[in-house]
Amino acid sequence: MDYPNIVLAKFIDRPNRFVAQVVLDQQTVTVHVKNTGRTNILVNGRTVALAPATNPKRKTQYDLVAVKTAKGWINIDSQAPNAVVGDGLRQNVIALPGIRQITLVRPETVYQDARFDFFGTGDGRQPFFLEVKGVTLWHDDVAAFPDAPTIRGEKHVRDLTDAVYHGYFGYLLFLVQIPDIQVVTINRTTQESLATAIHTAQAAGVHVLAYGTHVTPGRMTLGQPIPFDLRQPFDLAQALKEAANQK
Numbered sequence: 001m002d003y004p005n006i007v008l009a010k011f012i013d014r015p016n017r018f019v020a021q022v023v024l025d026q027q028t029v030t031v032h033v034k035n036t037g038r039t040n041i042l043v044n045g046r047t048v049a050l051a052p053a054t055n056p057k058r059k060t061q062y063d064l065v066a067v068k069t070a071k072g073w074i075n076i077d078s079q080a081p082n083a084v085v086g087d088g089l090r091q092n093v094i095a096l097p098g099i100r101q102i103t104l105v106r107p108e109t110v111y112q113d114a115r116f117d118f119f120g121t122g123d124g125r126q127p128f129f130l131e132v133k134g135v136t137l138w139h140d141d142v143a144a145f146p147d148a149p150t151i152r153g154e155k156h157v158r159d160l161t162d163a164v165y166h167g168y169f170g171y172l173l174f175l176v177q178i179p180d181i182q183v184v185t186i187n188r189t190t191q192e193s194l195a196t197a198i199h200t201a202q203a204a205g206v207h208v209l210a211y212g213t214h215v216t217p218g219r220m221t222l223g224q225p226i227p228f229d230l231r232q233p234f235d236l237a238q239a240l241k242e243a244a245n246q247k
Helices: 080-090 151-165 188-204 236-245
Strands: 007-013 019-024 027-033 047-052 062-069 072-075 102-111 114-122 127-135 137-139 142-145 169-176 183-186 207-216 219-225
Touching: 007 027, 007 062, 019 047, 019 062, 072 207, 080 102, 080 114, 080 127, 080 169, 080 207, 080 219, 114 151, 127 142, 127 151, 137 236, 142 169, 151 169, 151 188, 169 188, 183 188, 188 207, 188 236
Parallel strands: 027 062, 127 169, 142 183, 169 207
Antiparallel strands: 007 019, 007 047, 019 027, 047 062, 062 072, 102 114, 114 127, 137 142, 207 219
16 A cells, blocks of 8 residues: 655544644644544654545545554555555465465445445355455554454354355454554453454354554555464553553
């Protein structure tokens, strides 16, 4: 995922989930936030990366796409994970258990009353569905999903489970947009029911994967696999406390 003509600014605040105020060229500017979740990394004083909007008629001239933290640059563009994963699937650099070679990748595919991020087939004509979830919440070297309750995300897990029952391969892939993460888990404090749904899905044969990324202000590329552990503890309160105190 590339962002041409990136400019850097200082984050001030976020009046609502769609916009933020930043200082750019010594002026306060309102920009669009490309992530409507409750991310814990937008902290006053942090350096942020802004991508110029391609539509000149838009009210906001920039999109806020990445944030510089004590851990490094973190991409918060909610559209970027699908772009990165889609490219990784087409290039066969994402390893899907049970499939040696991916032969077809098709985005945004309907299954019954669900719409998954990707449908594809393997070299043995194995059909699969894959759903992507971007991760921007962390504490120390543990990343967790979600940063806010997601009924839609939980439905995706249940729909993947149903697809596996009907003969498809099913994959849930967490793309971690944070550097130096050792393990990925579920934020049970925010949504215990999602952890329960994933436990059921794994027992039914849904594969849960996690991959890291390499992030710069103007780019995000696919990194290496990261272990996913549903049993890994995650301290949400401490994560939010530390985020508020770091610049």
